[in-house]
Amino acid sequence: MMHIALVGNPNTGKTSLFNQLTGTYEYVGNWSGVTVEKKVGVLRSKKAKMIDLPGVYSLHPLSRDERVVTQFLLTESFDKILNIVDASQLERNLLLTVQLLEFGKPLAIALNMVDVAERRGIFIDQTKLAEALRVPVVPVIARTGKGCDEVERTLLEKVAEQTELFTLFYGEAMERAIERFIASWGTEEQFPVRWLAIQFYEGNSYVRDYVAEKWPEATWRSLYEQAEKEVQHAEQMSLAQFIYEKRRSFVKEVIQQVVQRTEIGQVTLTDRIDAVVTNKYIGIPLFLLAMYILFQLTFDWLGAPLSDLLDAFFAGPLTDSVTALLEAIGASEFIRALVVDGVIAGVGGVLVFVPQIFILFFFISFLEDSGYMARVALVMDRLMEAVGLNGKAFIPLIIGFGCNVPGVMAARTIEQPRERLVTTLLTPLMSCSARLPVYALFVGAFFAAHQAIVVLSLYVLGISLALILAKLFSLTILKEETSVFVVELPPYRMPQWQALWRSTWDKGKGFVKKAGTFIFGGSVAIWLLSYVGPHGVNVNMDDSFLAMIGGILAPLLAPLGFGTWQAGAALLTGFLAKEVVVSTMNIIYHVPDVESLQGLMATHFTPLSAFSFMVFVLLYVPCLATVATIYKETGSRKWTMFSIGYALVLAYIVSFVIYQVGGLFGF
Amino acid sequence: MVAMTQLRVGERAKIVDLSQVSDLVKRRLLDMGVTEGAEICLKCTMPLGGPFMIENCGQCVGIRRHEAMNIQVKPL
Incomplete structure (x- = not known):
């Protein structure tokens, strides 16, 4: 049976989408870190298995639940990726998408929370987004299940088995370093070695452990230091920062093409609730x-x-x-x-x-x-x-x-x-x-x-x-x-009765x-x-x-x-x-x-x-x-x-x- | 250019310098799109030296006061 991995930023509705697609119900919450372990379910059509992974901002892990994702990509066999993207936070969501595209597996994007984005004056042209990234994009509302049939159809039919590898050009100094890495690596992997090289240079601790298992420390250290020196010289930036900036400027370009903004000056409900709930004096008593x-x-x-x-x-x-x-x-x-x-x-x-x-x-x-x-x-x-x-x-x-x-x-x-x-x-x-x-x-x-x-x-x-x-x-x-301590504070939402009852029962x-x-x-x-x-x-x-x-x-x-x-x-x-x-x-x-x-x-x-x-x-x-x-x-x-x-x-x-x-x- | 702690609640500012912030916090802020050049708004502060809540592109993030002290911003 085909295996599909569900990957996305924390608190983007991943678990809701998983529940809608598989008909099972997992624990859903509105805070980062609800899913700390991968979970497997079968699609409603029984044609594929879906794996729900913890939410991550990047493939470069900081906490233990985030390591689960990188470990999954590196060590488990699966066929396709469904990347859930929060339309109201396109920039940071696409930063992860770029890393997933570089990984080379067939991928589809489920664009969630389009309604939230529109209320904030963000309008996304899905066709243009699909063209810019060369992958299928399906708008969904994961909480109500709208668009989920389309996601399933896209996953099963439209996502090609073999796609041309997405390649982002990282500048000459960095590209030379990537080539050096690929040339010395030699062995075949289930994923592009280019991806491994980029993650390695970015300082991904899990990937570094993976590399260190194969190479003696002197080898990888000298590769890393050479790259660090050349990039520093050419770009006046640290290696990790440079890679991040390159991705970000690509994402910004994409956003420029696909997003239309209108200024909406209204105060959101979340702002109004927060003015009370996180008030300096009454927050704790409340x-x-x-x-x-x-x-x-x-x-x-x-x-x-x-x-x-x-x-x-x-x-x-x-x-x-x-x-x-x-x-x-x-x-x-x-x-x-x-x-x-x-x-x-x-x-x-x-x-x-x-x-x-x-x-x-x-x-x-x-x-x-x-x-x-x-x-x-x-x-x-x-x-x-x-x-x-x-x-x-x-x-x-x-x-x-x-x-x-x-x-x-x-x-x-x-x-x-x-x-x-x-x-x-x-x-x-x-x-x-x-x-x-x-x-x-x-x-x-x-x-x-x-x-x-x-x-x-x-x-x-x-x-x-x-x-x-x-x-x-x-x-x-x-x-x-x-x-x-850095914590993401998601917008408030009214819990749905059905979801509440489910998680209570669960x-x-x-x-x-x-x-x-x-x-x-x-x-x-x-x-x-x-x-x-x-x-x-x-x-x-x-x-x-x-x-x-x-x-x-x-x-x-x-x-x-x-x-x-x-x-x-x-x-x-x-x-x-x-x-x-x-x-x-x-x-x-x-x-x-x-x-x-x-x-x-x-x-x-x-x-x-x-x-x-x-x-x-x-x-x-x-x-x-x-x-x-x-x-x-x-x-x-x-x-x-x-x-x-x-x-x-x-x-x-x-x-x-x-x-x-x-x-x-x-x- | 002032430290973020100098802002008043509700004031908007542009982030100028994050280099003094500890690495782990900087990475997390980067993940959430809070980078140099980003426009933020100080939403609220907690009492007794408690954390700060800032907003960036509709996304709210909580950080500690001493980290905020190391973030240099330019009020708008």
Whole structure:
């Protein structure tokens, strides 16, 4: 099957176009760096595969997600390129197009956001653009899908297999250097060696590594230095700058031919929103207010009533009808106990929180899709700079509120390796949606009057600790690296309902799926452990294997206020996924619904020890999936172990302090 | 010719010299079309020495104050 690579600048609607063309849906956002890994989909006509790559400004990578593109071009086999171009930012988009044309693969351009450009008074003559670059150009509106059929037809039919190689003349000195490189290279490549030479001279770090694998350092260094000297002499410019300028003057010429501008003096909506949102004085308070509203909606105003309805359904009609059904088919007492006390209590106890989690994901999707996320990076940069990171590190942290796994992955867009590492290590401190069921259970039992404030305090605690640790880490492991911050602020746009729902579902379905697999299996295992003991089956739960295992931890946890085997067992199982803590508690305390569990817990916890327990759950270890992602992202066993180790120590210390100091004040 | 930090919010200027800016930041600015000769407008600044937001051809970019201090511009 034919493979088509989708390449373009960040935030040009690449993923939207990918979704339209392939009929699948990937995660879409309005900030640079939504796609950090390549993704593959099949075209609607099933005639070709499409590969969605992270957005890049140039093939010369600065951050790790950008390396993915250069690596893809150099090492993977594919047939055609679809280059998506933002019509409202033609100049910088075409700078990338030139590099792609030099790469020599058959290419088509999808010209996106023509409507945005026209509103700004930029009119592009597509026929002339196609002539100037000698490739097909198709106008599209990726968000609505307009023009996508035409793109597909063009890709499959009009893009010739063999095109005459696009050659930009770089001036005599540079051309001599390119020829020297090609002559010494010798070997055949899947791509033009001329492209390799140009990228090498431009200082592309990935290409340099590629060249260095073949040549000894002395060879490539002398080639590079000779070129640098000759170009400097002839043009009074550094090599990289000269190559950039040459491309730019070509692009400017093209733009001169194809673009018509009319002055439109009107103030755009984005300008008006930014005047408020990024206002010097109210920018930060506004962000905090937005967060506060988000939490109120999730917990108090919308989420809680919906959860209660669901809980009533699980505890009442569902349990009753399942029990009746099992009786009717004559199931044994064991099976009945397993299904009702194990599966329904365990899985149902977690599913009750689906409404809250979906509401949270919905608002996070809204923030991403609207373009506000990039402003958050801007508004929070000063604070992040103070702790040695930059504003962009705030985006993974906010995404981490939904789920730590994509949060850790979003850290890839940070340019400096150490800043990226610290952000990766700290993202698990963000209170993800899976921890919500635990909080909801406890705040409902002990802090009914102040639910939102108590939960908010846990989120704030997570962020505060992350900032303090960032400062600590930046003084130790990341010293000697200066922090860098340049962020693109895209125009605002009203998210489309369909796209919002899709991305909410996309994020939330993982939670539902987990309930069906992990939590289902975990519930059965935990129930069995509680049902079986050293002295036989159907034992008193205090004599079960589960009590024995939890009992080992209990003395260690006593100084934190929850030294019971039940808490120990629940925390142990919580490593699988944090919401399993709730499943385990439901099974252990053997109750039909959340309400009666909360009543029962009042005898095992005090408000203070409940708070201490929630803090411990917030901090103690990243869940299994997050640990796996951290390992994948850092590629280091040492840092992965560190992420678990520091979290455990931190959780113990903070819970200890809260319980002991709180005790002194008589709580 | 003045440093970008001398501009008032809403003022337009032409970038004259980027040579004092750190390499990584310069590359990123180049990627976004902010080069010598480009016309920019200072959109807003964040408090307590926070970042600057500038606009260039309808594209907004956020940079830090100390980088802005190293960018020489000519007010228009």
